[in-house]
Amino acid sequence: MATKRAAKMTAFDRVKLARDAKRPHVKDFIEALCSDFEELHGDRLVNDDAAMVAGFGTMEEFKVLILGHRKGETVEENMSANFGMVNPDGYRKAMRLAKLAERFHNPIVTFVDTPGAYPGREAEERGQAEAIAKSLEFFSGLRTPIVVVVTGEGGSGGALAIAVGDRVLMMENAVYSVISPEGCAGILWRDGHQAPAAAAALKITAADLLELGAIDEVVDEPAGGAQKNRKAACAAVRKSVLKALRGLVKIPVDELVAMRYKKLRAYGNFYK
Amino acid sequence: MSWFEAKAEKPKIPPAKALWAICPRCGSHMSKETWKKNGSICPKCNYHGRLPVRERIAATADEGTFEEMFREVSYSDHLRFHDASGDYRSKIEATIAKTGEKESVVTGRCTIEGHPVVLGVMDFSFMGGSLGTGTGERIARACEAAVAERRPVIIFSASGGARMHEGILSLLQMAKTSAAIAKVKEAGLPYISVLTDPTTGGVSASYAMLGDINITEPRALIGFAGRRVIENTIHQKLPDDFQSAEYLEKHGFIDRIVERGEMRRFIAKMLTYWGF
Ligand SMILES: [Zn+2]
Numbered sequence: 001m002a003t004k005r006a007a008k009m010t011a012f013d014r015v016k017l018a019r020d021a022k023r024p025h026v027k028d029f030i031e032a033l034c035s036d037f038e039e040l041h042g043d044r045l046v047n048d049d050a051a052m053v054a055g056f057g058t059m060e061e062f063k064v065l066i067l068g069h070r071k072g073e074t075v076e077e078n079m080s081a082n083f084g085m086v087n088p089d090g091y092r093k094a095m096r097l098a099k100l101a102e103r104f105h106n107p108i109v110t111f112v113d114t115p116g117a118y119p120g121r122e123a124e125e126r127g128q129a130e131a132i133a134k135s136l137e138f139f140s141g142l143r144t145p146i147v148v149v150v151t152g153e154g155g156s157g158g159a160l161a162i163a164v165g166d167r168v169l170m171m172e173n174a175v176y177s178v179i180s181p182e183g184c185a186g187i188l189w190r191d192g193h194q195a196p197a198a199a200a201a202l203k204i205t206a207a208d209l210l211e212l213g214a215i216d217e218v219v220d221e222p223a224g225g226a227q228k229n230r231k232a233a234c235a236a237v238r239k240s241v242l243k244a245l246r247g248l249v250k251i252p253v254d255e256l257v258a259m260r261y262k263k264l265r266a267y268g269n270f271y272k
Numbered sequence: 273m274s275w276f277e278a279k280a281e282k283p284k285i286p287p288a289k290a291l292w293a294i295c296p297r298c299g300s301h302m303s304k305e306t307w308k309k310n311g312s313i314c315p316k317c318n319y320h321g322r323l324p325v326r327e328r329i330a331a332t333a334d335e336g337t338f339e340e341m342f343r344e345v346s347y348s349d350h351l352r353f354h355d356a357s358g359d360y361r362s363k364i365e366a367t368i369a370k371t372g373e374k375e376s377v378v379t380g381r382c383t384i385e386g387h388p389v390v391l392g393v394m395d396f397s398f399m400g401g402s403l404g405t406g407t408g409e410r411i412a413r414a415c416e417a418a419v420a421e422r423r424p425v426i427i428f429s430a431s432g433g434a435r436m437h438e439g440i441l442s443l444l445q446m447a448k449t450s451a452a453i454a455k456v457k458e459a460g461l462p463y464i465s466v467l468t469d470p471t472t473g474g475v476s477a478s479y480a481m482l483g484d485i486n487i488t489e490p491r492a493l494i495g496f497a498g499r500r501v502i503e504n505t506i507h508q509k510l511p512d513d514f515q516s517a518e519y520l521e522k523h524g525f526i527d528r529i530v531e532r533g534e535m536r537r538f539i540a541k542m543l544t545y546w547g548f
Contacts, residue, residue: 117477119497119505124515125523129476129496133450137482140451141458156434157446157477157496164447178434178443178474188355188436202439203351212350214440264451265412268405268441270348 012196014205015181017173018152022227024234026053026068026111029151032234033059033109033241037066043092046126050081051118052090052162054097056106059238062245065101067094067162068111071152084153085118088131091161095138107145107245110162115180117158132161139164140264143257145248147241150174150206150215166260167244168214170206171237172221176214177204214267217244295319297491311532320489320532322469325378325395328428332536333382333391341381341390342413346374347406353437360437364399373398375406376431379414381423385540387548390418392427396470401431403474404438408445411479415452418461424548425456425463426539429480433473446478453482462546464539467494467526472515485527485542488517489535494526 017023030037034057041048053068070077071084101108117128139146139162146165154163154176163176170176179187181199186192203209206218219240226233248256293307294300297319307314311331312321323331329338346368353360368374376398382391392414394401411427418425434442456463465483467476469492477496480486488494495515503510513519520526530538 117496119502121502121506121508121510121514124495124497124502127481127523127525129472129494130481130525132446132477132496133479133481136447136450136478137454140447141454156443157474160443160447164451176440178439179436184436188357190356194356198355201351201353201355202436204440209440212439212441214444261451261455264444264448267408267444267448268348268438269409269412270350270405271345271409 010196011175011199011203011205011208012181014173015175015195015199017225017227018175020225020227021073023152024226024230025073026070026113026151027073028230028234029068029111029149029237030057030066032231032238033057034064034066040097041093043089044096045089045092047087047089049087049090049093051084051086051114052094054093059109059245060242062249063106064245065097065106065108066111067098067108069114069159069162071113082118084114085116086114086158086161087118087120087123088126088128091131091135094162095135098139098142102142102144105144107147107249108142108165109147109241109245110149110165112148112150112154112159112163112176113152114155114158115153116155117161132157135161136164140260141257143253145245145251145256147244147248149219149237149241150176151237155180164264166248166256166263167216169217169219169237169240169244170209170215171219171226171233172206173225174206175199175204176209177202296321313532317491319491320469322396322430324397325373325393328393329378329382329391331532332384332393332426332428334384334386338382338391339380341379341417342410343374345406345409345413347404348438348441350441351437351439353439364437367399371395371398375410376401376404377407377410379410381417381421384426384536384543387540387543388421388423389426389543390414390421390423392425394428394430394475396430396432399435401429401475402433402435403431403442403445403449403478404435405441405445407435408442408448411449412452415449415456418456419459422459422461424461424543425453426466427463427479428466428468429471429475430468431471431473431475431480433475443474446474449479450482453479457484462543462548464542466535467492469493472496472498481525486525487528487530487538488520488526489532490517490529492517494520
């Protein structure tokens with residue numbers, strides 16, 4: 001059924017769906033996954049970035065650390081969370097708590113949904129580039145299982161910073177791209193209105209990414225999209241995350257980290 | 273990513289005035305001969321201009337010691353990407369024909385003042401120094417070779433960011449290269465990152481910012497997002513020196529600004545401190 005729908009939808013249709021404010025948010029996924037989530041704040045340096053949610057919770061037999069982009073649902077939330085655009089402080093908070101998860105052998109589940117890292121003056125001054133770079137290096141070697149779920153907009157480096165993991169899931173109508181279709185159209189078409197053409201050319205849908213080997217699994221959404229039935233969408237994500245965790249915790253951690261390196265190393269290696 | 277921002281700054285030496293060079297930082301005019309004689313450094317403001325990759329290698333490696341590695345690794349057009357102005361394959365093949373290089377980074381082994389290293393040098397004139405799958409693959413292989421041969425890694429970056437024509441796999445090169453750099457450090461080997469003008473977007477947000485020490489040249493442009501993108505987001509004018517080498521050093525993300533003529537000596541000295 002999913003494939004039939006796929007045939008009729010353009011990449012840009014999915015971009016619109018991925019950005020739909022009625023889609024499940026990180027808060028919904030956390031509620032569906034954990035009975036007892038406790039959020040934790042701050043990077044211990046300068047700030048607490050509301051655009052990055054972090055905290056511990058119980059998910060069946062697992063005590064997990066959850067990390068995720070928060071876009072917010074009300075206007076006030078949108079503003080305080082910068083519409084899900086993370087500052088360096090948010091990535092540093094994520095790393096701080098992930099280090100704690102490693103120490104106590106908590107698996108990590110991340111939820112990716114951001115237009116991109118925040119392009120701001122303070123963001124640059126506090127080292128946006130360094131924070132993302134450090135996240136990539138850090139998560140590549142972290143000694144605990146990591147499951148990544150791309151749930152909405154996987155916007156470039158700001159998404160990737162919490163998307164390095166052992167199993168990368170992506171919701172059927174999510175998109176994940178090196179640049180926004182509008183940004184790409186503005187540069188290569190010299191016309192932001194050509195975003196639909198850019199979206200198609202960039203190959204950013206879950207089905208495309210699965211074919212390119214950039215993700216491991218597509219999580220089907222309810223008919224018409226996750227926004228039509230948040231509960232069912234969250235339940236499907238929960239099922240896939242649990243299955244992934246149950247597989248990953250069986251792997252000795254040395255092997256797990258070696259496999260993660262191999263996985264990263266294989267991206268775009270056409271010379272095997 | 274700010275691929276375009278950086279690219280847009282490039283054509284400031286007007287091709288029509290073949291004899292004249294204009295400094296992109298201070299706008300001074302000088303003869304091309306003066307510019308070249310001065311090592312592509314502005315005699316007025318000390319802006320260290322971009323160097324073609326082979327010139328940078330020649331200025332860095334001990335004479336005759338550079339052995340190129342992984343030249344077989346090149347771009348991939350797995351998306352069969354095309355845009356309004358044509359297709360990616362023709363565009364990059366034209367670049368390859370013009371530059372004689374097959375990717376935006378050249379990797380190899382050499383010595384620097386006698387110290388054996390693995391060296392990577394990016395060239396902004398190759399597709400804006402963009403990070404494609406071939407670029408990432410060369411860098412990852414260079415890191416692995418360094419681990420195998422127990423050599424320090426030195427990378428000179430110059431890039432506008434990820435190469436969008438290669439889609440998601442170009443983004444994932446950021447993770448791949450950062451993981452490879454982690455392996456170098458884990459093996460107890462040093463990594464010196466030299467961020468040259470310009471280093472922005474996906475390259476600054478991966479291996480370029482991960483140096484055990486990050487060094488740069490005077491007045492280089494270094495940042496994550498493009499100036500215009502930021503100004504449009506925050507609705508403010510940014511200071512003139514925003515994202516300059518000097519600004520980055522002041523904010524704590526650059527260890528040292530090193531003059532081009534001092535670069536070899538400085539790198540060699542650092543390696544000596546660490547026993548390499
Ligand atoms: Zn000048």
